Amino acid sequence: MNIVPQLIINSLIAGSIYSLVALGFNLIYGATRFFNLAHGIMAASGGYVVFFGVKTLGWNLYISIILSVFVVGCIGYLLDRFIYKPLRRKKSSNMVMLVASLGVFSTIQALLAILFSTQFHSLRAISPEQTFNLFGGIITQTQIIIILVSLISTISLHLFLSRTRFGKAVKAVSDDEEVSRIVGINTDRIIGATFFIGSSIAALAGILVGLDTGIEPTIGMSLLLKGVVAAIIGGIGNIFGGTLGAFLLGFVENFSVWKISSDWKEAITFTLLVSFLIFRPQGLMNKRK
Amino acid sequence: MIDYFVHISILFSIYAILSLSLNLVVGYAGLVSVAQAAFYGIGAYTTAILTATLGFNFFISVIVGILVAAILGFLAGLVFSKFRGDYYVLATLAFNVIIHSIFINWYDLTHGPLGIPGVLKPNLFGLSFSPNLLFFILSLLFLVAVYGVSRFIAQSSFGRALKAIREDESALKVFGYKTSVFKLSVFVASASLAAVAGSLFASYLTFVDPSTFLLTESIFILSIIILGGLGNLKGSLLGAFILVLLPELLRFVGLPDGIAAQIRQALYGLILIVLMLYRPQGLMGEYKL
Numbered sequence: 001m002n003i004v005p006q007l008i009i010n011s012l013i014a015g016s017i018y019s020l021v022a023l024g025f026n027l028i029y030g031a032t033r034f035f036n037l038a039h040g041i042m043a044a045s046g047g048y049v050v051f052f053g054v055k056t057l058g059w060n061l062y063i064s065i066i067l068s069v070f071v072v073g074c075i076g077y078l079l080d081r082f083i084y085k086p087l088r089r090k091k092s093s094n095m096v097m098l099v100a101s102l103g104v105f106s107t108i109q110a111l112l113a114i115l116f117s118t119q120f121h122s123l124r125a126i127s128p129e130q131t132f133n134l135f136g137g138i139i140t141q142t143q144i145i146i147i148l149v150s151l152i153s154t155i156s157l158h159l160f161l162s163r164t165r166f167g168k169a170v171k172a173v174s175d176d177e178e179v180s181r182i183v184g185i186n187t188d189r190i191i192g193a194t195f196f197i198g199s200s201i202a203a204l205a206g207i208l209v210g211l212d213t214g215i216e217p218t219i220g221m222s223l224l225l226k227g228v229v230a231a232i233i234g235g236i237g238n239i240f241g242g243t244l245g246a247f248l249l250g251f252v253e254n255f256s257v258w259k260i261s262s263d264w265k266e267a268i269t270f271t272l273l274v275s276f277l278i279f280r281p282q283g284l285m286n287k288r289k
Numbered sequence: 290m291i292d293y294f295v296h297i298s299i300l301f302s303i304y305a306i307l308s309l310s311l312n313l314v315v316g317y318a319g320l321v322s323v324a325q326a327a328f329y330g331i332g333a334y335t336t337a338i339l340t341a342t343l344g345f346n347f348f349i350s351v352i353v354g355i356l357v358a359a360i361l362g363f364l365a366g367l368v369f370s371k372f373r374g375d376y377y378v379l380a381t382l383a384f385n386v387i388i389h390s391i392f393i394n395w396y397d398l399t400h401g402p403l404g405i406p407g408v409l410k411p412n413l414f415g416l417s418f419s420p421n422l423l424f425f426i427l428s429l430l431f432l433v434a435v436y437g438v439s440r441f442i443a444q445s446s447f448g449r450a451l452k453a454i455r456e457d458e459s460a461l462k463v464f465g466y467k468t469s470v471f472k473l474s475v476f477v478a479s480a481s482l483a484a485v486a487g488s489l490f491a492s493y494l495t496f497v498d499p500s501t502f503l504l505t506e507s508i509f510i511l512s513i514i515i516l517g518g519l520g521n522l523k524g525s526l527l528g529a530f531i532l533v534l535l536p537e538l539l540r541f542v543g544l545p546d547g548i549a550a551q552i553r554q555a556l557y558g559l560i561l562i563v564l565m566l567y568r569p570q571g572l573m574g575e576y577k578l
Contacts, residue, residue, distance in 0.1 A: 035375045037382075086566060095321060095578040096565050098378060099515065102323075103561030106508050110555035114548050221504060225386060228379065263394040270383045274368055277376060 005137035007254050013143045013212070015250030016150035020205035021227030022234070022242030023157060024198030030174040030237040031194040032088075034097035038079065038104035039202055040224025041112075044217060046072045046203025047210035048112055051121055065207055069200045076199025079104060080192050105220065112217040123210035146208045153201055154243055161239070170194060174237065222266075229273045235283030244284060295421045299493055301533045302428035303486045308513045308525035309439045310482035315511070316519035316576055317443055318475050319455030320373065323507040324365070324381035327388035328358045328480040330502030332487025334392065334399060337497045340409035347411035347492055354484040362480025369476060370469040373458065385504045392499035404498025408491045428489050435482050439522055442478060451475055452520070455576065505554055512557040515564055518574030527572060532557060
């Protein structure tokens with residue numbers, strides 16, 4: 001049996017998920033220039049809001065998903081409003097912001113564990129799922145949705161950033177926040193909006209992972225790690241770089257499983273990250289500083 | 290009651306050792322590392338494997354643990370010393386995830402998630418430290434020794450050079466200092482000291498499993514030293530005292546053990562956020578991130 005088609009499919013699915021995480025991460029990094037380590041836990045929260053809606057309140061899956069994306073966006077906005085914005089006001093260093101986001105990460109992860117236990121939960125509604133045969137590989141309906149959602153999100157975000165005044169303002173803020181404020185851009189509102197959008201996209205990633213396999217509180221950190229690695233490979237702050245990095249990571253991980261046990265996926269991710277940090281720290285898409 | 294007091298004191302000693310060792314890297318060299326739980330785990334597993342599986346004496350296992358941590362710290366540090374700031378955090382974060390995945394996946398050596406039972410208590414010339422009171426005295430002696438070593442490092446010319454790196458690395462480079470050698474040496478020293486805490490921990494519980502050495506544990510140790518104050522060794526002792534004791538108070542309120550761990554995690558996450566907002570240098574800190 002030829003396993004190459006299956007490996008390609010798996011790489012595309014993984015790449016799509018990582019790409020969603022990297023998308024929001026890069027958007028926020030572009031506007032604020034700090035490593036928001038709480039970004040991954042937004043993905044986990046997205047999954048858990050859907051879980052709460054469907055399993056506890058008995059809501060419809062699609063309504064729960066839409067609500068979840070909105071709720072997590074709001075959480076992202078509130079975190080910025082009450083934690084990161086005051087820190088920016090005090091001209092805190094990036095490291096202070098990073099440590100604060102680490103605090104946010106461990107607080108929310110603990111809250112999720114208290115509310116929903118540390119057990120593994122699946123969000124899947126119907127099982128077994130309908131599967132399709134694609135060039136000799138198998139793909140489920142959910143996995144097709146993952147790839148489509150990722151594609152649509154990336155394209156819409158690109159159009160949104162390149163065609164609207166908001167997009168131009170984001171670009172101005174990432175170039176120089178100080179100057180943007182002087183020329184009359186409400187930078188806090190722009191940054192708040194990037195937190196809302198970025199966190200919503202992260203929530204989508206968490207929900208999709210929950211539908212495909214399942215969620216547990218620790219999923220936030222592993223998704224964050226993949227998203228950040230993808231972002232760095234592609235070029236930090238560069239939105240398309242992140243997508244490229246995500247698929248590269250997806251392919252490297254899945255094709256190495258061909259030869260090495262899948263238990264070592266994390267180690268492979270790390271090796272890839274370190275190689276990039278050493279040899280090309282600015283990533284694929286950014287120019288050398 | 291006395292037993293309980295002794296138990297808390299032993300935990301305090303272990304966390305104080307971890308905090309002192311981490312403070313050398315974060316407080317003196319200004320490099321935020323979240324890999325301390327990895328070296329803690331390396332010490333713990335070395336003692337577990339040497340005493341439970343191979344029947345060696347505890348004290349020999351401490352020395353071997355220090356050596357193993359120093360070697361791994363050296364190899365990891367070779368890579369890390371090229372970085373600073375955000376990238377340093379990221380590299381150490383990934384390192385912790387990888388070491389943890391080795392604890393889980395290298396089944397032949399670590400028994401994976403099942404852990405290693407039957408770790409031996411310390412025994413010196415026929416004197417067994419298995420009563421908790423004696424074990425406490427032993428761990429206090431180790432704490433004093435680690436404090437002495439840390440103080441020596443901090444006050445030597447080496448320590449002063451570290452502080453200078455923290456304030457302005459490029460200036461020091463101009464003066465001809467090989468800053469990466471300094472960063473590497475302090476990282477190796479810190480890793481070795483953390484391994485001592487791991488050996489004590491394994492022997493005290495007579496059992497190790499991977500769940501102790503997660504990234505969240507590294508963040509906990511980081512919270513201790515930030516709370517106590519960066520660049521101040523007494524601050525680390527104070528931080529360890531507060532953060533080890535605080536969750537115990539929660540237990541008296543009558544919270545079930547299962548969620549006590551999660552509450553602890555939420556609590557130190559919140560402490561990090563509040564500190565970053567209102568007092569980023571911690572209680573007795575001499576250095577702001």
